[in-house]
Amino acid sequence: MRKTKSKVHIFFLFLLLTAFWSCNSGEKGEKREAAVEPGQIVLFFEDSVTNQFFRQRKAVFKYMDDNMLPVEISFNSEESSKDLIINTKRGSLDLVYRDNSQFEFTYYLQNGDSILIQEKDKKPWFESVKKESSSYTYNLELLRNTELYGKSHSKAQDFDFLWNETKAFPFELDMNEDLKRNKDEAIQGFQKELSWIDSLANTGSISEEVKAFYTSKNRMAQKKLEAYPTDSMVFDSQLAVNSFLNEIEPQLDTTVFLDEFSELIIANQTQLQSRDLIDSLLAGSELNHREKSLLFHYLQKEIPFLSFKVVDEVLVRYSDKLANPAQLVLLNSSNKALQGIEPDIELMGLQKSSITFEEILSQKRGKYLYVDLWAAWCIPCIKAFPASVALNEEYKSRGVEVIFLSVDDNYKFWEEVAIKYDIAIPNQSFVAMIKDESEYLKALDVALIPRYLIFDPKGKLIHPNAPRPDTEEIRDFLDSLIDP
Known part of the structure; x- marks a missing residue:
């Protein structure tokens, strides 16, 4: 009897081990043999452990699609365990990897590639499944950092980190000398990298095409570095x-x-500088690819702060200047989304009176509403209250009313703050309730406050990011509505 039980246990153990081995090896084997369709680049993880590593690092892949729109794939859900299929008509593209360890590597991929993604020494490692290639072909920047610098980051990346940290958190100590030293080391590093890339091409470790890409990227990164002064x-x-x-x-x-x-260029320019730049580009001949890229990012920066009517006019004006219609659709997508969602916000007013935002819009028909979105933790919001109150007094006889709408979580705290700063105005001061269930608030992205909205006399949103109450721009805009 004991021998029978022992044989049964061994048999079942054999079945379990066989099933485990088959499932795991089958997953890899099946993916390795998967055909890549023409016009595709396919990437897949070696196994679930590798996938989990990418998820823990909050990894992100980024590339430009054929419409010249950036696509980001994050590895933070179960969906990220699926193969990454990039459809493209281009012969090659660059895929940028970033994670929360501040690693950044660019991988140069060819149309038709089938790439196995591995984790090697706590870093991403790419390996071609379909063709023989050296490690440098797909992992050039990772190996560059290791072989030239003996660490995970290049000298140029070290400078970027220091610049961004100094910019975000100014130190009491003077960091100019450190920035200058890092910048000089980065410039020297670029020269070393060019020689290293040449040597790889000369020994056949990389193709001439791969060499041309990384050489061009290196030279342009040097030009970009020149725009970062170390004395300011x-x-x-x-x-x-x-x-x-x-x-x-x-x-x-x-x-x-x-x-x-x-x-980066558009983000670091004033509105006037960007407008002058775009005007100068449009005054010339037909825009080239680089100029169209500047125009796209200029519009991407400007459009969120324009009224819906002006957005329509701007998109008509520039529609034939962009790279393709897909960019036009993206630029207008957030506005279209807002216009298509009902303002489903549950509110509470003074004395705990319940009302919905839709009911307020209905009750206030015939008036323009200037909605001041705020929260008690937002210091700029509170500092702007006197200007909003003054705007309400100045324009109430002309058919404009200011609504103070808080996104605080605590009713009593909201009420105390509203009373303290003289905005506890009956039928004009409210706090949003059950915010997580409001699709409208999600679409507005109320984490970005202070924020000002304008609704027309029919209760329709016409401006999703109106000028602040203390500016001449808001008065010019309201005047244009009241006395067109």
Whole structure:
């Protein structure tokens, strides 16, 4: 009897081990043999352990699709365990990897590639399944950092980290000398990298195409670095514009690098500087790819702060200047989404009176409403209260009313703050309730406050980011509505 039980246990153990081995090896084997359709690049994880590593690191892949729109894939859900299939008509593209360890590597991929993603020494490692290739072909930047610098980051990345930290958290100590030293080391590092890339090509470790891409990226990164002065923390956008328009090599025209460089330039310009730049570009001949990229990011920055009517006019004006219709759709997507959602916000007023935002819009028909979105923890919101109150007094006889709408979580605290700062106005001061269930608040993204909305006399939102109450712009805008 004991022998029978022992045989049964061994048999079942054998079945379990066989099933475990089959499932795991089958997963890898099946994916390795999976055919890649023409016009595709396929990436898949070696196993579930590798996938879990990427998820723990909050990894993100980014590339530019064929419409020249950035696509980001994050590995933070069960969906991320699926194969990543990139459909493209281009012969090649760059895929940028970033994670919460501040690792950043660019992988140069060919159309038709089937790539196995592995984890090696706590870093991402790419390996071609379909063709023989050296480790440098797909992991050049990772190996560059290891072989040239003996660490996970390049000298240029070290400078970026220091610049961003100094910019975000100014130190009491003077960091100019550290920035200058890091910048000098980064410039020297770029030269070492060019020689290293040449040597890889000469020994056949990388193709001439791979060499051309990384060489162009290196040279352009040097030009970009010049726009970061070490004697001040002000990015030189004009110098960057000159490099961007005149120095970019063709290999970078459809890359993440070009898109992010363009976005960086616009982000560091004033509204007037960007407008003058775009006007100067449009005054010339037909826009090239780089100029279209600047236009796209300019519109992406400006459109959220325009009324719906002006947005329509702007998109008509620039529609044939963009790279393709897909960019036009993206630029208008957030506005279209807001216009298509009912304002489903449950509110509570003074003395705990319940009402919905839709009911307020109905009760206030015939008036323009200037909605001041605020919270008690938002100091700029509170500082703007006197201007909002003054705006209410100035325009109430002309058919404009200010509504104070708080997104605080605590009713009693909201009421105390509203009374303290003289905005506890009956039928004009409310706090949002059950915010997590409001699709309208989600679409508005009320984490970004102070925020000001304008509704027309029919209760329709016409401006999702109106000018602040203490500006002449808001008065000019209201005057144009009241006395067109």
